[in-house]
Amino acid sequence: MLINTRIYLLQAAAALRLGQVSATELCQSCLSFVKETSFLNAYITVTEEVALKQAAEADKRFSQGKPLGLLDGIPFAIKDNFSTQGIQTTCASHMLKGYIPPYNATVVQKLFNHGAVLMGKTNHDEFGMGSGSTDSIFGPVKNPWSYSKTYKEKRFAGHNDADWLITGGSSGGSAAAVSAGTCYVALGSDTGGSTRNPACHCGVVGLKPTYGLVSRHGLIPLVNSMDVPGIITRCVDDAATALGVLAGHDPYDSTTFQNPFEPFKLPETIDLSKLCIGIPKEYHAPGMSAEILSLWTKVADMFEDAGAKVIAVSLPHTPYSIVCYHVLCTSEVASNMARFDGLQYGHRSDVEDSTEAMYAATRREGFNDVVRGRILSGNFFLLKQNYEQYFLKAQKVRRLIADDFVKVFESGVHVLLTPTTLGDAAPYLEFIQEDNRTRSAQEDVFTQCANMAGLPAVTVPVGLSRRGLPLGLQFIGRALCEEQLLTVAKWLETQMDFATLQFNREIKNIYKPQQHNKSASSL
Template sequence: MLSLTIKEVSLALREGKISPIELCRKCLKRIKKTQHLNAYITVTEELALKQAEEAESRLLQGVYQGSPKGILDGIPFAVKDNFCTENIRTTCASRMLKDYLPPYNATVVQKLLDQGAVLVGKTNMDEFAMGSGSTDGVFGPVRNPWSYAAPYREQSGGADDDCDWVITGGSSGGSCAAVTSLTSFLALGSDTGGSTRNPGALCGAVALKPTYGLLSRHGLIPLVNSMDVPGIVTRSTSDAAIVLEVLQGRDLKDSTTVQSPTSHAGFSEDFDVHNLCVGIPKEYHAPGLSQETLAHWSRLADLLEGAGARVREVSLPHTQHSIVCYHVLCCAEVASNMARFDGLEYGHRSTEDSSTDAMYAASRHEGFNAVVRGRILSGNFFLLQQNYERYFLKAQQVRRLIAEDFEHVFSAGVDVLLTPSTLSDAASYSNFILEDNRTRSTQEDVFTQSANLAGLPAVSVPTALSSRGLPIGLQLIGPAFQDGMLLSVAHWIEQRVGFPSISNYEVPNK
C-alpha cells in the first residue's frame, strides 16, 4: 500500500480498501522502522492520527465538511523544516530556531491541509538550507535509504558501519529520504540552487522546481528571496503533477506569485514526443561528470531521438559564470535575511549580558553554524559600499545574461533541455565531509542553480541505478510556466526507463 501512487491510494481510500487511520499508522510505523535514516526532525504522530480520523469521518459519510477536500484527502505528507507550521516546531535544523513555534502555516502547507492531507512530520535538512548534502544540520546528517537497499549493500560487501552509508544530497535530503523510504507519499522541499533536485536525483525521487512565482513562498523561511521556490518531491511524475495543481496560484500574502497560467497545455500522461525539440547544452559537459552519468545522459537522448524527437546541441555561453554569480547573490541575500535573527524577538538568545552588542554577537555565534556564519560574512563583504558595484551589481548583470541565454535557446525552437542533475551518484558520507561546504555546494549545484537564476521550471527524474546500486537522475529544464509540459516529457521518460522502486528491496533496521 505504501508504494502506491497518490492516485492509486486515493482511489483505495474512497473505495474503502484501506482507511485513512490505517494508512497513517502504516506511515508512522514505517517512520519508526527507518529512524536510522534521520529523515525527520519532528514526527507529528498525535496530530497526524487526529487528521486521519477527520479524513476517515468525511470518507465514511461521503460528504465533505468544512473546507473543500480533494484527491489528497487522507494522504500522508511531510514538510521540510524551513516551512512554517502552526504550533509545530520549525527549526531550519539550527540551534537558532530549535524551539520556534510559528503562529501560522505556510501557504503551501495550508493548501495541502485544506485538501485533507495528513501531516506526519517535519523533515531534516542542512542548516537554514545552506548545503548540498543534508549533513550540516544541528540534528545530524540524513542517510540515503538506498544505503540499506540490496543493490548497494551487495556492491559494498554488505558492510553496515557508519563510514559505508551514502548521503542524500541537499538541502532537502530529509524530504527526499522520507518519500523514497515510503514514509510519506509526497513531501515539500525548498529549491534555491538545486536543493530539491539534487537530493531527488541521489535518492531516486521525482523532484520538481516549479517556475518562480507559480507557488507561494509565504511561510517559507527565506534563504534567497529572488530564487527560493517551494519544491515538490514525489515517487512519480503524475503525483508531482497532482500536487502542483493543488499548490499553484496567486497568493495575496506573496506579491511575487502569479495566477495559474491557462494558456499552456497541462500535464498529459499520453504526451507524444514526436517532433519535440530537445536541447543538449554543450556547457553541461562539466569537469567531474562521471562516465556513468554521461552514458545515461547519452542513452536517454538517443531514446528520445529514436521516438521521433529532434535532439540537437545548444549553447548557454554564460553558464561558465553562473556558479560565481550564484555564490555572490546567494551570500548577499543570506546576509540580509539572517540579520533578523538577533536574539531579541525570537530564536536563540545568549546568556551574555555585558552589552547589547555583545549579546547580539554571542547569540549569532552560538545560534548559527560555521557555514551560515561564513555566508553572512561573505554577503556583508559583497554589499559593502566600496564593493557593491564590483560584486553584487556585476552579478545581477551576469544573471540577466544567463536568463537571456535560456530565452535565446527556447525562442529558437527548443522545447526542453536535457541535462544531468548531479555529477555522479551519491558519495559516501566519509568522503563527502572531507571537503568544505562551499566547495561541495559549488560542485553539486553546477547543473541546477542556473534554472533558479533564470526562474525556470526544472525537474529531476530517476533514470537508472549505477554500478554501485545507487540512483542516477537526469534533469529537464523548460520555458517559464511550461511546468505541465515539462512533467509530461518527464512522464514519458519515466514510463520507458523503468526505474525500480525501493519497495523491491528490503530496507532493514540499522
C-alpha cells in the first residue's frame, strides 16, 4: 500500500499506534517517494537497507506494545554534515567523499534511541557554505515547488523547464525532503539561517533552537560559535515534538546547557492578550519584495486584532550585522578547515614532492572555490597585523548586536516578528549570476542576527507569492523560550492555514507525470 506521506508527524505517529499502518509500510512509501523525486537531488545517500531494518524493528516493538516514543517508526532525514556511524558523511565535498565516521552525532543517536527510521543523508552546499544549496559536488538541489501546477501556470514568460527554483541553503536537501513527502522531519545545520532560509522557500517550518540547547557533537563544524542543529517539519507541533527528543545536556558538548530540558506540548487554545510583539524597524531592508512587506504588515495587524500588543522596536546595530557575520564566519571557517590537510582523514593528493606541496594540492583538489575563498578571507582577518582591526572589532560588534536583543526583550517584548527572506525562491539561472558572498548576504539578511545572538528563531509558511511560491515570516524569541516562541508561531500557522489549504493544493502534483503512475491513498 502506498501511503500518503504528506501528513504531519503526529498524525503518522497516531496511525502507527492505532495499527492503521505499519512502520514498514510507512518506510516503504517514503522510500518510494524518495525514488520518484530523485530528480530533486535532495539526497546524497539513500539508506534503504538501514531504513527497512529499523522499520522492521519498530514493528516488532509495536507488536509487543513497547514503542520507544512518539518518533518510533517515523522516517527522518539528516543533512550530510552530521556524522553517521557506518554511513558515508561527505559534507557535499570532495574532501570527505567516502568518509565513514566511527560514531553517530548526538542528535542522530537520540533519534535512533527513540526508534526513528533513517531515510538518508541530504544534499547541501559544500561544508554548509552557501544560501542556495547550489554548491555541492553532487549537484544542486531543486525546489519541489518548481514542479507545482500553479508555479508552472504562473511562470514568467521566457523561463523554461531548465530554469527551476533554488531551495535556499545551505540545508536545502533537508527542506526539499520534507516538502516532497519523503520524510516527516529532517535535520539541518543553522549557522546564519541555513535551516530557516530553505524551509521558507520550500513552504515548511524551520526551527533554529537556542544556542546550546541541542548538542553539536558530531556536527562537522562550520562556525562553532554559531552552528546549531536545526529542525525542519511540516507544522509547528511537529517541530516542538522533535525538539523534545533532541534538546538537553550532552557530556560530549561542553556548550550545551547543564539544566535538564523538559519537553512540552503546545496548547490548542492560545491567548494573545498578554503578548507583546516587536517589529524591528531596521528589518525594512533594501531589496525586500512588496509581497513580503504586505504580508508582514498583514500579520502584524492580525496579532493586534487578536489582542496582542504590537509595537515598533529598534535594533540599531542590525545594519552592521552582515559585515560582522562575514568576518567572524570566515575566521572560524579558516580555523576549522585547517584540519583537512590530507594527513589524518579525507582526501589526500598524489603529489609527493614535499609535505607542503601535498598539503596545498590536497586542499586545492578537495575544496571548491567557495570554501577556498572563505578560508583565504578568514586567514586574512586573522593575520597578526589585521587581528585587532577586523576580528576583535567584529567580536565587539557582535556583542552590541546581542545587547540590542537583550534591551528589546527587557523592555517587555516577548517575540519579534520579521521577514525570513527578501522574497520567494529565485530561479537557479538567476541565482547563480551573483557570487556566493553576495548571494549569502542577500539570503541571510534577516536570519544571521539570531545566530550571532544565540537566540531561538522559527520560520512559518504563511502565504503564496503572485508566482504561486511559498512566503514565510520569522519569529525570534528570548533565549530558552522555545515554548513561547513556538506557541506564537502555532497561532499564526493556525490562522493562515497554509499547510492544509495552500500546501496540499499546490504540491499534490509535484511529480513529473511520466514519473508518477500511482495515486497515494490516505491513511
